[in-house]
Amino acid sequence: MDVSSIKSAYKRYARHYDRFLGPIFNPGRKLAVQIANPEPEQRILEVGVGTGLSLPYYRQDAQVVGIDISTDMLDIARQRADDEGLQQVEDLLEMDAEDLRFDDNTFDCVVAMYVASVVPNPDRLIAEMRRVCRPGGDILIINHFASRNPVLRGLERGLRPLSKLLGFRPDMDLDVLPDTADFPQLEVRPTNLGGYWKLVHYRNGDPDSATAAAPVDASAEPAQAAAR
Numbered sequence: 001m002d003v004s005s006i007k008s009a010y011k012r013y014a015r016h017y018d019r020f021l022g023p024i025f026n027p028g029r030k031l032a033v034q035i036a037n038p039e040p041e042q043r044i045l046e047v048g049v050g051t052g053l054s055l056p057y058y059r060q061d062a063q064v065v066g067i068d069i070s071t072d073m074l075d076i077a078r079q080r081a082d083d084e085g086l087q088q089v090e091d092l093l094e095m096d097a098e099d100l101r102f103d104d105n106t107f108d109c110v111v112a113m114y115v116a117s118v119v120p121n122p123d124r125l126i127a128e129m130r131r132v133c134r135p136g137g138d139i140l141i142i143n144h145f146a147s148r149n150p151v152l153r154g155l156e157r158g159l160r161p162l163s164k165l166l167g168f169r170p171d172m173d174l175d176v177l178p179d180t181a182d183f184p185q186l187e188v189r190p191t192n193l194g195g196y197w198k199l200v201h202y203r204n205g206d207p208d209s210a211t212a213a214a215p216v217d218a219s220a221e222p223a224q225a226a227a228r
């Protein structure tokens with residue numbers, strides 16, 4: 001994957017994106033926002049905000065900044081924010097998720113939905129999400145990870161050579177995401193189509209604050225044990 005193939009893929013997708021990837025990805029979007037935005041007046045960064053399908057789910061008193069590398073996807077997000085009068089949307093900016101133009105510790109929470117297998121360097125994405133998130137803030141990633149089912153895994157591997165055309169890597173392993181003592185995965189929760197996609201929940205900074213994380217009432221999605 002490289003930035004120019006990502007931009008061309010999402011230029012092609014933009015007009016049809018909501019129709020094809022709106023409903024199927026919506027349970028994950030709702031779950032992520034529910035975890036990301038439980039409190040009043042949180043400042044939240046959504047990386048790879050796309051056409052802004054998640055924006056209406058944030059609380060109206062939130063301050064949400066969305067960034068994306070695709071002008072075509074962002075144009076639709078801006079139109080949505082205007083049409084729906086989404087006062088929680090502070091800004092929608094064209095920016096590379098791997099090189100965020102924000103100061104350290106700017107946001108209470110940073111979210112990336114269906115983006116980790118699209119960006120060229122997921123490790124740069126995560127490093128930037130951590131940098132701009134305040135210590136103790138939540139970091140949430142939703143993505144599809146390589147299947148355990150051998151048939152599906154074979155299919156995903158078969159599609160790998162088409163990654164540039166598709167605009168994502170179909171067989172990215174969950175192991176690509178960090179799970180370390182200082183940045184542990186608090187939870188991996190299944191979402192969308194019986195768990196084909198998963199939400200990975202981190203808390204930034206001090207591991208002590210991670211163990212003190214409050215459980216979330218995920219009524220939008222049946223809470224299940226970590227699906228690793």
Ligand SMILES: C[S@@+](CC[C@H](N)C(=O)[O-])C[C@H]1O[C@@H](n2cnc3c(N)ncnc32)[C@H](O)[C@@H]1O
Nearest residue numbers: 010048049050068069070073096097113114118
């Ligand atoms: C599958 S779409 C997901 C969009 C949205 N999060 C959603 O829930 O529908 C992936 C998005 O990531 C964006 N993207 C890919 N690489 C990026 C990068 N390096 N920086 C910022 N955005 C990027 C794409 O332009 C696209 O809008």
